[in-house]
Amino acid sequence: DAKTTQPPSMDCAEGRAANLPCNHSTISGNEYVYWYRQIHSQGPQYIIHGLKNNETNEMASLIITEDRKSSTLILPHATLRDTAVYYCIVRVRIQGAQKLVFGQGTRLTINP
Amino acid sequence: NAGVTQTPKFQVLKTGQSMTLQCAQDMNHNSMYWYRQDPGMGLRLIYYSASEGTTDKGEVPNGYNVSRLNKREFSLRLESAAPSQTSVYFCASSEFAGSYNSPLHFGNGTRLTVT
Numbered sequence: 001d002a003k004t005t006q007p008p009s010m011d012c013a014e015g016r017a018a019n020l021p022c023n024h025s026t027i028s029g030n031e032y033v034y035w036y037r038q039i040h041s042q043g044p045q046y047i048i049h050g051l052k053n054n055e056t057n058e059m060a061s062l063i064i065t066e067d068r069k070s071s072t073l074i075l076p077h078a079t080l081r082d083t084a085v086y087y088c089i090v091r092v093r094i095q096g097a098q099k100l101v102f103g104q105g106t107r108l109t110i111n112p
Numbered sequence: 113n114a115g116v117t118q119t120p121k122f123q124v125l126k127t128g129q130s131m132t133l134q135c136a137q138d139m140n141h142n143s144m145y146w147y148r149q150d151p152g153m154g155l156r157l158i159y160y161s162a163s164e165g166t167t168d169k170g171e172v173p174n175g176y177n178v179s180r181l182n183k184r185e186f187s188l189r190l191e192s193a194a195p196s197q198t199s200v201y202f203c204a205s206s207e208f209a210g211s212y213n214s215p216l217h218f219g220n221g222t223r224l225t226v227t
Contacts, residue, residue: 041221043204044216045218099171
């Protein structure tokens, strides 16, 4: 299974861009990188995913390095509601379904 | 558009009691999943249903049963609850279980305590 490594915590000022890094050096060619976040004890919230190209949606941007060994999630204008634990995940297919291989996550705190 | 809805939100059971956790999705997804989340363990897959009419075991199926009632609903049953089943249970759905390019969408969880 591909594993991910993230910093345990980060701080960011409200209104600034939050850049969250993730290493996934053992990722294989057909595995996507997914980002989820979990606020308090709510269910994980899907943010974005990508294979090898950079991706952008209404929530965030995902930058994947050319060798695919690392990626960065960018929240362009962080708000206090973005305070959460962010998980970088590589999904592995087992027996026809997806196993979520979670890293330890990064606890992002947005400061006013 | 509610997404994935789980009931109940909280439950306390005594050892040996049974209960069913309910899950429904309104995104017309083919695949549905049950996970449990424990401190330091991440999310572990209990059972999944790749499509209506099929169910399969995940990583930690012992002590649980599931029913895919229809395309929208997927229930998880604990026949004889044990303290080791104290956890937060999340239901999720995705368009296609077999695709890497198919995000999972989660409900807000059921917090179960077994005493």
